[in-house]
Amino acid sequence: xxxxxxxxxxxxxxxxxxxxxxxxxxxxxxxxxxxxxxxxxxxxxxxxxxxxxxxxxxxxxxxxxxxxxxxxxxxxxxxxxxxxxxxxxxxxxxxxxxxxxxxxxxxxxxxxxxxxxxxxxxxxxxxxxxxxxxxxxxxxxxxxxxxxxxx
Numbered sequence: 001x002x003x004x005x006x007x008x009x010x011x012x013x014x015x016x017x018x019x020x021x022x023x024x025x026x027x028x029x030x031x032x033x034x035x036x037x038x039x040x041x042x043x044x045x046x047x048x049x050x051x052x053x054x055x056x057x058x059x060x061x062x063x064x065x066x067x068x069x070x071x072x073x074x075x076x077x078x079x080x081x082x083x084x085x086x087x088x089x090x091x092x093x094x095x096x097x098x099x100x101x102x103x104x105x106x107x108x109x110x111x112x113x114x115x116x117x118x119x120x121x122x123x124x125x126x127x128x129x130x131x132x133x134x135x136x137x138x139x140x141x142x143x144x145x146x147x148x149x150x151x
Contacts, residue, residue: 030111038103040115043072043082045098048091051083066091072102074109084114 050064068090069083082102086094094100104112 034103034105034111034113037105038112039075039106040101040103041072041074042099043070043102043114045070045094045096045100046081047096048086048094051085053085068094068100068114070100070102070114072104072109072112074104075106078109080104080109080112082112082114084117086114086117090116 046069048066048068051067052062053065066086066088067083068086069081071079071081073079082104101115102112103115104110
């Protein structure tokens with residue numbers, strides 16, 4: 001690998017790694033804030049549907065994932081709406097008019113999430129750890145190649 005390409009690859013790995021880390025930290029902070037300061041309530045399911053999660057995949061196809069749309073009342077009686085991606089299994093058990101548990105922040109009820117998804121959030125830690133590990137190994141391999149090129 002030419003030296004310029006190797007350095008470019010290192011920069012790309014660093015940018016992706018730092019961006020992923022910052023995004024993951026923000027997401028985990030949001031989860032923790034909802035877990036520690038959130039209020040749980042019952043929400044009424046408005047609809048269960050498939051929603052586009054990503055714009056396009058490698059074959060230029062749109063990917064759809066199950067989603068639930070719900071509404072709930074905060075402690076003051078104000079109505080708020082939310083939407084959450086869910087698992088295929090959860091989709092089978094949810095239906096319009098039914099209920100789902102939601103956790104929201106009392107000072108900002110628009111910040112809400114299904115309670116079950118908050119419980120699943122901790123599983124992301126393992127996934128992110130694996131991603132960072134693989135990126136670290138790739139970076140080490142690239143750095144070794146650059147070092148060999150420079151000697």
